[in-house]
Each structure stands twice: as C-alpha cells, then as structure tokens.
Amino acid sequence: MHEKWSEICGILGKSISPGQLKLWIHPLIPVRRGKDLLLRAPSAFVCSHVRSWFSAHLEKAVAEVMGEDYAVSVEYSPVCPQADSPDSAPAGTPEKDTEEAGLTAAPEKLRPSNQAAASANCSLAPRPLPAGQLFLPLASGSRAAPTRQEPTWRFSFDDFIVGPGNRLAHAASLCMCETAKSPDILFLSSAPGLGKTHLMQAIGNALSKVCNRCLPKVEYLTAEEFASRFVFALRAGDIPAFKARHRDLDLLLLEDIHFLQGKDKTQGELLAALNSIHERGGKTVFSSSFAPRDIKGLDGQLLSRLSAGILSFIERPDEETRRRILRHKASVHQVQLPKDVEDMLARHVNADVRQIESCLQMLIFKASVLNAAITPDLAWEVVSRHSGYCPAADMESIISSVCSAFGISREQLMSESRRQEYVAARNTAFYLARKHTSLSLEAIGRQFNRRHSTVIKGITALERAMSSKSPAGLQLDGTLKMIEKTAGYTH
Numbered sequence: 001m002h003e004k005w006s007e008i009c010g011i012l013g014k015s016i017s018p019g020q021l022k023l024w025i026h027p028l029i030p031v032r033r034g035k036d037l038l039l040r041a042p043s044a045f046v047c048s049h050v051r052s053w054f055s056a057h058l059e060k061a062v063a064e065v066m067g068e069d070y071a072v073s074v075e076y077s078p079v080c081p082q083a084d085s086p087d088s089a090p091a092g093t094p095e096k097d098t099e100e101a102g103l104t105a106a107p108e109k110l111r112p113s114n115q116a117a118a119s120a121n122c123s124l125a126p127r128p129l130p131a132g133q134l135f136l137p138l139a140s141g142s143r144a145a146p147t148r149q150e151p152t153w154r155f156s157f158d159d160f161i162v163g164p165g166n167r168l169a170h171a172a173s174l175c176m177c178e179t180a181k182s183p184d185i186l187f188l189s190s191a192p193g194l195g196k197t198h199l200m201q202a203i204g205n206a207l208s209k210v211c212n213r214c215l216p217k218v219e220y221l222t223a224e225e226f227a228s229r230f231v232f233a234l235r236a237g238d239i240p241a242f243k244a245r246h247r248d249l250d251l252l253l254l255e256d257i258h259f260l261q262g263k264d265k266t267q268g269e270l271l272a273a274l275n276s277i278h279e280r281g282g283k284t285v286f287s288s289s290f291a292p293r294d295i296k297g298l299d300g301q302l303l304s305r306l307s308a309g310i311l312s313f314i315e316r317p318d319e320e321t322r323r324r325i326l327r328h329k330a331s332v333h334q335v336q337l338p339k340d341v342e343d344m345l346a347r348h349v350n351a352d353v354r355q356i357e358s359c360l361q362m363l364i365f366k367a368s369v370l371n372a373a374i375t376p377d378l379a380w381e382v383v384s385r386h387s388g389y390c391p392a393a394d395m396e397s398i399i400s401s402v403c404s405a406f407g408i409s410r411e412q413l414m415s416e417s418r419r420q421e422y423v424a425a426r427n428t429a430f431y432l433a434r435k436h437t438s439l440s441l442e443a444i445g446r447q448f449n450r451r452h453s454t455v456i457k458g459i460t461a462l463e464r465a466m467s468s469k470s471p472a473g474l475q476l477d478g479t480l481k482m483i484e485k486t487a488g489y490t491h
Contacts, residue, residue: 004065005030011061016054024050028074037062037070040077043241045232047076153205155198161328163321166195169312173199176283176310177206184278185309188287191435193352194314196287200253203285207251216250223259224464227266242269247276252284257306258460261297271302284309289434289459294441296453322346322356329360341379348383351436359383395433395447402429405483414448427458428480434459 008030013021028050029040039058041047050058051074062072162170169190175182186203188196200220208216221229226246233242246252252273260267274284288295291313292306317325323346330337337345341363349359363382367374403413406425413425426448433444434455441452448454465473466480 001030001032004032007065008058008061011064012054012057015057015060020054024054029077035070037066037072039072039074041074042077042245043238044076045236045238045241047074048236050074153201153208155201156205157202159328160195160198160202161317161321161325163317163324165315165317165321169195169199169314172310172312173203174206176203176285182283183309184283185274185305186283186285187292187306187309187311188285188314189289189291189311190314191289191316191352193354194316195353196314197255200255200285200287204251204253207283217248218251218253219246219249220253222255223257224467226254226270227260227263230266230269243272246273248280249273249277250280250282252277252282254284255287256289256463257286258288258290258295258456259464261295261457261460264299267299267302271299271305274302274305289463290441290456294452294456296456316350316352319346319350322350325353325356326360329357330364333361333364335364335374338374338376340376341374344376344379345383394437395439395444398429398432398436399447401483402432405479423458424462424476427462428476428483430455430458431462431480432483 009021009025012025016025024046027042027046031038031040039050041050055072058072058074062070157170157174160166160170169188172186173188176186188199190196204218204220208218229246230242233239246269254270260270277284286306291311292298292303295303298306323342326337326342326345330342345356345359345363349356359382363374363379366372366382367378370378372378399410399413402425403410406413406421406428408422408425412422413429415422429448430444433439433447434441437444439447441455445452445455462476462480466477467473
C-alpha cells in the first residue's frame with residue numbers, strides 16, 4: 001500500500017499545489033479495507049476540509065491507481081490503530097506531519113461541506129504515551145516494532161562541512177543527539193544560507209534513528225506555518241486538535257522564530273507546547289536570523305525558555321572551508337574541479353553556501369551544454385555574471401543602490417515618512433546591510449537614526465512579503481535580486 005499511496009500523491013501533485021498537498025494530503029493515513037480506501041485525518045478540521053475541497057481529486061487519483069471499483073472515504077480518527085491489526089497498517093509518509101491517527105467509526109463516503117459542521121464538533125483527545133516511553137535519545141536496540149514508514153530527511157551530519165565559522169553550531173547539534181542528558185533546547189542563529197536548515201534536518205535525521213520509537217512524533221515547520229495552523233484552528237473551533245498535535249511530540253523543529261514577534265496568542269501556544277514537550281522528555285530546536293535577545297515583541301517567558309538552552313551562531317565560511325564545500329559539492333555531481341578553478345571559486349564566491357552551490361551547478365551545466373572543459377575562463381564567466389566581483393559591500397554603496405532602484409533620494413530614504421515606497425526601500429537596505437556587511441543591527445540602525453528593533457522588524461517584513469509569493473512580494477524579490485546583480489553583491 002505504501003507504493004500505491006505514493007503514486008496517488010504523485011498524481012494529486014499534478015492537480016493541486018505543493019503547499020496544499022503538504023498541508024492537507026500528507027497528514028492523511030490510508031488504510032485499505034477490501035474495496036474501500038479509508039483516509040484517516042488527524043483532526044476534524046482537516047477531515048472536513050479534505051471532503052469539501054479535494055473529493056474529486058482524490059477519487060480520480062485513486063481510480064487511476066487502484067481501479068474505478070474502489071470507494072474512497074475520509075474519516076476523523078483521533079485514536080491510534082493497533083499495531084498488530086493487518087488492516088490498520090499505515091501506508092503514507094507525511095513529509096513534515098508525522099502525527100498518528102486511528103479509526104473510531106465506520107468509514108463514510110466523501111461528502112460535501114454541508115456535513116462538515118458535524119465533524120468540526122469532534123474533539124481530539126491526547127494520545128496516551130506508549131508503554132516504556134523514555135527520554136530521547138536512546139540506543140537503536142530499544143526501538144519498538146515498526147508501525148509506519150519514517151519521514152525522509154534531505155540532510156545529515158555526514159554531508160555537513162565543518163569549519164571555524166560553524167564548528168560550535170555543529171558540535172552543539174551533535175550534542176543534542178548523543179546523550180539523554182543533553183539540553184532540551186538548541187537555538188541556531190545565522191544569516192541566510194549558512195547551514196541552519198541543514199543542521200536542523202540533521203538533528204531530526206539522527207534523533208529519528210536513535211529514538212526508542214521506530215517513528216517518533218516529529219514536527220518540522222516554520223514559525224509562519226505554526227502561526228497559520230493556529231489561526232486555522234481558531235477559525236474552525238478546533239483548538240483541542242491543534243494542542244494535541246503540537247504538544248504530544250518527541251521533537252519540534254521550528255525555523256525562523258522571529259516571525260512570531262508581536263503574535264502574543266501564538267507565542268502563548270508555543271510556550272505551552274514547549275512545556276509539554278520537555279515534560280515528556282522531548283527536545284526542541286529553533287532557528288532565526290537573529291539572536292533571541294534581538295527579537296523584540298517576544299513574551300518574556302518564551303524568551304527565557306529560548307535563552308535557557310544552547311545558543312549557537314554560524315558565521316560565513318572562510319576560504320579553506322569554501323574550498324572543501326566546493327570539493328564536496330563537486331563530488332556529489334561526480335565532477336572533479338581543476339585546482340585553479342577550485343581556488344578561483346573559493347576566493348571570489350564568498351557570500352554563503354547556497355551561492356557556492358548555485359555557481360558550481362551553473363558552471364557544470366554550462367560546461368555540459370557547451371561540451372567544454374571546466375576552465376578558469378569559463379568559471380570566471382559564470383562567477384562574474386552570477387554573483388559579480390567587486391570589493392565587499394559597504395553601507396554607502398548599499399544606500400546608493402537602493403535609492404537608484406526605488407527612484408528616491410537619500411533624504412527620502414532617511415526620512416521619518418511612512419510612505420509605502422520609502423518603507424520598502426528602507427527594509428531592503430536593512431536586509432542588504434545585514435546580509436552583505438559585518439555591521440551589527442545596532443550599527444545598521446544608527447545609519448538611519450533608528451533602533452535595532454526597527455531593523456529587525458523591517459527585515460522580517462521584507463522576508464515575509466517575499467515568502468508570500470504575492471504580486472507585491474514577487475516585485476520586492478525581483479527588485480532585491482536586481483540590486484544585488486547590478487551592484488555586484490555576491491548572492
């Protein structure tokens with residue numbers, strides 16, 4: 001059934017967006033009973049939404065994979081199925097949503113939204129801890145019998161290149177996995193593209209292997225996704241399901257926690273989740289572009305909890321580390337870089353790891369298309385067009401580039417005006433200064449006669465707008481890339 005469900009999800013991915021697939025379809029756990037395919041939903045809200053919006057898509061995909069004589073039903077199932085029941089063996093692998101669910105009533109046919117209200121009134125009871133549940137991590141010999149397929153992680157510690165700038169963060173991440181006496185909280189902070197996501201996924205990968213559960217309960221998501229789930233639960237009156245999902249965890253991995261600043265109710269729910277997770281022996285890992293003390297608008301208790309664990313900062317890789325990253329990435333592509341090309345790329349591509357990988361991929365692709373050897377001249381052509389080559393960016397050049405791109409004067413950029421174009425330009429300048437200079441948040445704020453908290457809010461607002469993929473966000477993203485390319489900033 002595992003393979004069948006993967007095929008069904010693949011077909012659904014052609015008709016619905018990846019975000020909808022991840023949020024609504026991946027949490028479903030399929031169970032085949034004769035000629036019926038039962039999809040167990042982790043909450044009444046998910047159940048009613050899937051019935052209302054994805055009935056036709058599901059029926060079409062199931063008919064294509066399993067035959068038209070199969071009936072499809074979606075059921076809200078808060079109780080875990082018994083592991084020894086052949087009909088309750090799970091067959092899905094949610095990418096991030098790993099909550100278990102079971103069957104409480106006979107399956108019903110997919111139905112329209114006029115029956116959603118009855119399902120929404122159901123409450124999700126917290127799942128009892130399995131017998132022998134112990135603190136993370138444990139030796140792999142204590143793992144229980146498999147109950148479902150483990151989630152797939154893209155990164156591990158084996159493919160993380162350690163250097164002076166990330167050595168402490170790497171050691172702290174390993175510490176979270178090596179002993180049951182390790183801290184419950186790890187906070188990773190760095191500029192974008194320096195390895196926060198890699199280390200978070202490596203921790204999830206390692207802890208999943210040594211946990212005493214064959215499939216530990218893990219949530220890996222961004223703070224923005226956490227806030228969106230909370231809002232959905234509020235609107236649907238399904239807060240018990242939200243609490244059960246996020247408090248009964250072995251591991252919570254939460255990225256970009258600065259997105260929660262100013263969201264008091266969401267912060268309260270996160271704090272309650274942390275308390276519950278740690279009481280049951282679980283662990284939590286957070287990431288942000290800022291240190292906890294720099295994130296204004298956080299609840300005092302939540303800030304205290306975030307600061308109570310290990311705080312680790314990741315710096316940009318030095319030239320030797322960049323050289324080893326290039327060597328590793330080239331081996332993944334089964335390419336051996338000439339020494340002079342490797343040296344040139346390591347010297348001039350110095351923004352972040354994503355930039356290094358992007359330039360290398362472009363170089364390999366161009367050499368393949370042209371059927372040419374990888375030479376310093378070809379590498380220089382890629383580097384000069386992709387990332388540019390110029391002295392390191394400074395505040396004055398950033399201000400000049402931003403003013404030119406937005407068509408405003410320096411005085412307008414520095415003014416107290418809250419006009420939309422001025423605010424967008426200032427936020428862009430904050431972002432570029434944070435990314436391409438070594439200036440502190442306080443120093444960046446002083447350049448504009450503003451506090452460092454204003455800089456954080458501006459950068460967060462810009463990142464949120466670009467991640468939303470709205471017309472305004474796409475325009476900002478395009479403007480930012482144009483400034484970086486025109487000014488020759490790396491990235």
